[in-house]
Amino acid sequence: MLGRGLKRKLSDYEESMAGLSSAFDSSRGLSYPLKRQLVLNMCLTKLQTYKMLVEPNLHRSVLIANTVRQIQEEMRQESSQQPVTICPGIAPASPSYPGMEAPGISLQLPSGVGQQESHGCELRSGEDPIENSLLIVSDDDMSSAISSILKDLDFVEDISPPTCLVPTGDDQPKFPENTGLKLEDDRQDLKGAECVFGSFEISNSTSYLKDLAIDDIFEDIDTSMYDSDFCCPPLMPPRSPSLATEEPLKTFPSCNSSSANNIQICRTDLSELDHIMEILVGS
């Protein structure tokens, strides 16, 4: 176990965490900074797990986020009292939360840290096995992790009222004005905006399709270019507006599967939507 420093499977991680929790509770062999680091790791792991749930639990997420903030604040105060540099062994993760996955699970190599004096990075030989399973995460990562989780929770939860989408079989898209507006106001997140935008697009195009025969729409469009099987560079410029639809379409199913209200998604052929988008954008 010592010095492996490699990405471990989640089950191994969980086993080691259980052992560490008992060590924490018995207050033996763990210094305060280590205990703090352990709690922090557990918090971040939980937040990550909750994010993947179909119905994330807002209450738990808020409690855990507050715990992380509290630890963060404490660490900030300590580091401001002692001017130290953070261990260079930390992998610089991207600001968005998915970037956390790598440092979240991988171990810290003791050799890569050296003798740097930092509270989070103290390595004493007697505690190597425990430290090996702890990770060091930077402040920015934590803040952005919490922010993105809470924003995502807002997005996932607030999109669930069925007034946002048209179930299959409805001819008229029902969008109570205030709900739609409210949703759009809340969306600071670009992904969220695209999703709402995507949902409106799909619903509109579904009713549009029902009202007109498809052939009528396309008869004056030369579709010979799109009949080719491979994506040629000449296709790129015309394709760019449809990429915008593909983005919300990809995120859209994942958002909708997050809702437990069984909102029925209008699954239209991607190619049909491409055509529709071109018409709407072109007109």
Place this chain on the structure above:
Amino acid sequence: DKTVKLWKVSERDKRPEGYNLKDEDGRLRDPSMITVLRVPVLRPMDLMVEATPRRVFANAHTYHINSISVNSDYETYMSADDLRINLWNFEITNQSFNIVDIKPANMEELTEVITAAEFHPHHCNTFVYSSSKGTIRLCDMRTAALCDRHAKFFEEPEDPSNRSFFSEIISSISDVKFSHSGRYIMTRDYLTVKVWDLNMENRPIETYQVHDYLRSKLCSLYENDCIFDKFECVWNGSDSVIMTGSYNNFFRMFDRNTKRDVTLEASRENSKPRAILKPRKVCVGGKRRKDEISVDSLDFSKKILHTAWHPSENIIAVAATNNLYIFQDKVN
């Protein structure tokens, strides 16, 4: 869990017999064969309990509903989710009034959620709601349509000697209940039950330790998510005894007058009908006496989250995983 339904629960113990136009199996009789008219009579049958949904109140909640409370006017009720509380009229299913909204403009600023809410037992304009930070707010609906400003704010200052990483998590209130008198409220957080006097906001008047031996196990309980378990608490009819659940199918009762408490167990092995429950004890260290259970052998998957006390009799209902237990005072 985002829709409220009103059910009618009814018992049926009689059925009509002797219809004219159909026979006992329900098949239609040939009208030309009927020569005599009779009045159907009601005959006793095995008791049947049925629940039928009578109202569905949908589409008003974006987050998980944690509480429903019927108002003392019996015309309105409220439903609370993590960030909002809505007021309904029983007869109107497609509209509700939002009376509390703590959702911040920017979700990143969210640090507190609503955990429970209840109407005052006598004053139909007053209600309380508890939060994940261990605070209780009392609101008066007469002051404003949106009760964002509380009339009273109950919070106990933190005990610095008990501070830990999990202090905030264990301070989250899982249940709040008015006493029958309306003078007190009781709150349940992870380790304690507290009784508050409505006239005193700065601290509870009584605090009872439910399972303080878990204080040294908080990290493990956090790791297996048990620390997020939401226990309920109840008053007895005269507000002299309070009860709440714990782990290992234990539940605890506290007598507010005598200050005595008891731990009882709801399990098949230990309860035969009419048997008197034996008090249990958790051993916290040192020598374990016979019949005591050590903290490490507690079963944390057997938790009693839901309990109820009859409003006037000494009959209690305790839900233990898949079983419902009903106990009463021993009959002399």
